[in-house]
Amino acid sequence: MRTVIYLGVGILFGIVLFKSEAASWFRIYEMFQFGSFHMYGIIGSAVVIGSVFIQFAKKGKVTSFSGNKINMIPKERGFYRYLLGGIIFGLGWALAGACPGPLFVLAGAGYVPIVIVIIASILGTFLYGLLRDKLPH
Amino acid sequence: MNWIQQPWPWYVAGPLIALVMILLLMLDKKMGMSSNLRTLCAICGAGKTTSFFRFNWKAQRWNLVVALGMVLGGFIGENLLSEDPTVHIASNAITEDLKEMGFSDVDNAYAPDKLYADNVFNDPIILLILIIGGLLVGFGARYAGGCTSGHAISGLSDLQLPSLIAVIGFFIGGLLMVHLIFPLIF
Numbered sequence: 001m002r003t004v005i006y007l008g009v010g011i012l013f014g015i016v017l018f019k020s021e022a023a024s025w026f027r028i029y030e031m032f033q034f035g036s037f038h039m040y041g042i043i044g045s046a047v048v049i050g051s052v053f054i055q056f057a058k059k060g061k062v063t064s065f066s067g068n069k070i071n072m073i074p075k076e077r078g079f080y081r082y083l084l085g086g087i088i089f090g091l092g093w094a095l096a097g098a099c100p101g102p103l104f105v106l107a108g109a110g111y112v113p114i115v116i117v118i119i120a121s122i123l124g125t126f127l128y129g130l131l132r133d134k135l136p137h
Numbered sequence: 138m139n140w141i142q143q144p145w146p147w148y149v150a151g152p153l154i155a156l157v158m159i160l161l162l163m164l165d166k167k168m169g170m171s172s173n174l175r176t177l178c179a180i181c182g183a184g185k186t187t188s189f190f191r192f193n194w195k196a197q198r199w200n201l202v203v204a205l206g207m208v209l210g211g212f213i214g215e216n217l218l219s220e221d222p223t224v225h226i227a228s229n230a231i232t233e234d235l236k237e238m239g240f241s242d243v244d245n246a247y248a249p250d251k252l253y254a255d256n257v258f259n260d261p262i263i264l265l266i267l268i269i270g271g272l273l274v275g276f277g278a279r280y281a282g283g284c285t286s287g288h289a290i291s292g293l294s295d296l297q298l299p300s301l302i303a304v305i306g307f308f309i310g311g312l313l314m315v316h317l318i319f320p321l322i323f
Contacts, residue, residue, distance in 0.1 A: 003202055005164065010203035013157045014210015015218065019141075020150030023211070024224045025248050029235065032308075032315040035228040038147050043289055045151030046158070050294030053159050064163050073167070075282060075292060075299035082299045085281025086288075086306015092273025093307060094314035095266065097252070099285040100170040100278060104204045108211025109222075111253040113267060120271025122181075125174040127272065128279040129189035135280065 014105045023105045025097025032094050080136040092124075142220045158291055166199060169287035171278035173197070173204045215247075222247040238323040266322070281306065 020042055021027045031039035056062050057070035064070055075082075093099050096117045098106060103121065106114040128135075158168045175190065176197040183190035215222055224247055226232050235243040242250050257263040278284040281303045283292060289307065292300025 002164075002199070006199045006202040007206040007209070009157060009160050009164075010206015010208075011210040011213065012153070012206075013203065014207035015214045016145070016150050016153045016157070016210075017207070018211050018214030018222075019145040019218060020147065021144050021224050021247070022150065025252065026224045026226055026235070026240075026243060026246075028311075029315060030226050030228070030231055032311040033228075033231050033234075035226065035231040038227075041147030042151045042154065043285075045148060046154040046290050047293045049152055049155035050158050050290060051296060053155070053162075054295050057162065062163075064165050066165060068165055070162050070165075072295045075297050078299060079302060082281050082302035083306045083309075085277050085279070086303040087277070087310040087313070088273050088306075089277025089281055089284060089303075090307040090310020090312075091314045091318075092270050092275075092277055092310075093285070094311040095318075096270030096274060097248070099274065100174060101207060101284075101286055103274075104170070104207040105211035105214070106248065106253075108208035108213075109215035109247070110212070111248050112255055113253050113257050113263075116264060116267040117271035117274070120268040121275030121278075122174050122177050124272035124275025124277075125171075125279045126178045126183050126186075126190075126275075128276045129175075129178065129183060129187040132187070132189055 013101065014108060017102055017105045018109060023098060023102035023109070028094060028097045078137050084136070092121075141218055144224070154290060155294075158286075158294065161203075167287075168291045169200070169283055170204065170207075171275070171284040171287065173200050174275050175279060176201060238319065240323075277310070 017023045022039065022042055027039060030036050054072060058072065060069060062070060098114065098117065100121065103114060103118050107118065161168045176194045179190040179192065179194040223245060225244055232243050240249045240251055252263060252267065281288065283303065288300040288303040293304060
């Protein structure tokens with residue numbers, strides 16, 4: 001049963017990313033050229049609504065479907081990993097025109113070369129695992 | 138119902154993305170798509186090489202199911218919910234820039250043929266660009282501990298400073314790529 005729910009959430013997320021064009025290379029390019037409010041509106045409105053919900057959840061006014069408290073795990077402290085990792089990610093996001101969510105969406109939409117990007121992103125993750133101890137965090 | 142077939146505006150898409158994040162929290166889970174890349178490494182046996190991939194990946198199966206759903210969502214979006222998936226860029230200046238860079242199908246496609254048409258498999262330069270793009274996305278997301286969904290949506294919603302630093306990094310990287318590196322490669 002739960003598997004069906006997760007599948008449904010994924011289908012919703014995939015449809016939204018496709019239909020909002022957040023999975024389009026052109027939209028990502030346009031965003032980094034500050035050519036339209038579109039992508040900023042998507043991320044901004046999601047964050048505003050999300051933060052209102054999380055504030056309520058943290059005060060214990062909302063519990064999860066199973067009745068548990070909704071816990072937000074704080075990210076580890078650090079600076080370099082977030083800035084340097086973020087810059088590396090941003091370079092790739094702009095070049096491929098897709099972040100991890102849209103990678104899956106574009107595969108479903110039938111853009112076959114995205115498979116190359118997906119495989120390379122798995123290799124990139126593996127590479128990080130190999131080099132992790134040598135990197136500043 | 139005609140609006141469903143048109144591109145969805147930000148004020149529809151943003152709240153729906155928030156809904157996805159909220160649904161996952163209500164299911165006692167956390168939104169984060171790049172975690173799936175780490176899980177896939179673990180499934181492929183990367184744990185034999187590095188402890189970073191030695192974790193109970195079976196506990197992450199739910200997220201792989203979400204990713205599978207996203208593949209289906211992409212299929213449905215393209216084939217059932219779009220009369221015409223063409224992306225229209227608002228600014229003429231950007232459209233002209235893209236044409237000059239060789240993206241001749243701007244305003245005429247969802248993803249550029251230059252990078253995502255089937256014939257790119259015969260073009261080693263484009264293949265290299267796609268591989269480098271993927272390596273950077275995968276490496277950077279794991280180094281930063283999350284991608285757009287984990288940091289820009291989920292982390293910023295929780296007002297986490299590390300996520301703000303990561304998102305600033307995403308933009309530094311994206312701006313460098315588009316403004317400094319694109320003129321050299323396209």
